[in-house]
Amino acid sequence: MSKVKKRVRPTKEQAQELNRRLDAVVKAGHINDLYCDCEVCRALAEQAELMGYRTDSIIKQPSDKWERRRREAKRKRQIDVVKVANLAGQGLTSAEMSEKMHRSKSYINKLAKKFEITLATKKRGRKPCH
Template sequence: MSKVKKRIRPTKEQAQEFNRRLDAVIEAGHISNLYCDCDLCQALAEQAELMGYREYSTIKQHSDKWDRRKREYERRRQIDAIKMASLAGQGLTFTEIGGKMHRSKGYISKLAKEFDIKIFKKKRGRKLCH
C-alpha cells in the first residue's frame, strides 16, 4: 500500500492569509468561475496547495466538452418534444406517450409544461350502454 501524505494543520497566520485571499476572490465576484486565471484566484490556488487543501495549483483550462453535452441535451429535448406533440395529437395520455417514447411520465409532463403542449387525460367513470 502506498503511503498517504498526511495534511499538516495550518498555522494561525496561514489560515488568516488564506481567509484574506478567499475574501478578495469573493469581493471580485469570481466565486462560480472554475476556470479563472486572474492573479487573485491564482494566489488563492497556490495558498490552498501550500496548506494541503489541493494537490495542484494550476487552474484547469476550460474545455468545450460540457458545452457540447449541453447542446446535445437541448437538441434531444427538442426532438422529444416534437415526437410528444405528434403523439398527443393522436389523443394519447402521459403514460401511453411515455411507453411509446421509452421515457418516464415525469419527463413527459415536464416537457409538456416547458413547450406548452396540451395532453388530454382519459375520462374515467361509467361507460354508457347506448
C-alpha cells in the same frame, strides 16, 4: 504499506494570509467562477496548495465534452417537444406517447407542462350498465 501524508495544521500567519487572499477573491467578485485564471485566484490556489488544502495549484479548464453533451441533450429535448405536440394533436394520452416515443411517461408530462401542451386523458369512472 505506504504511509499516508498527514496534513500539517497551518500556522496563524498562514491562516491569516489565506483569509486575506479569500477576501481578495470575494472583493474581485470571482466567487462563482470555478475556472478563473486571474492573478488573484491563482495566488489563492497556490496558497491553498502550500497549506495542503489542494493537491495541485493548476486551475483546470472544463473539457468541451460536457458542453457538447449539454447541446445534444437540448437538441433531443427540442425534437421530443415537437413529437409530443404532434402526438397530442392526434389525441394520444401520455402513456400512449411514452410507448410510441420510447420515453418515460413522467418525461412526457414534464415536457407537456413546460411547453403548455394539453394532453388527452382517458375518461375514468364507472362504465354504464347497458
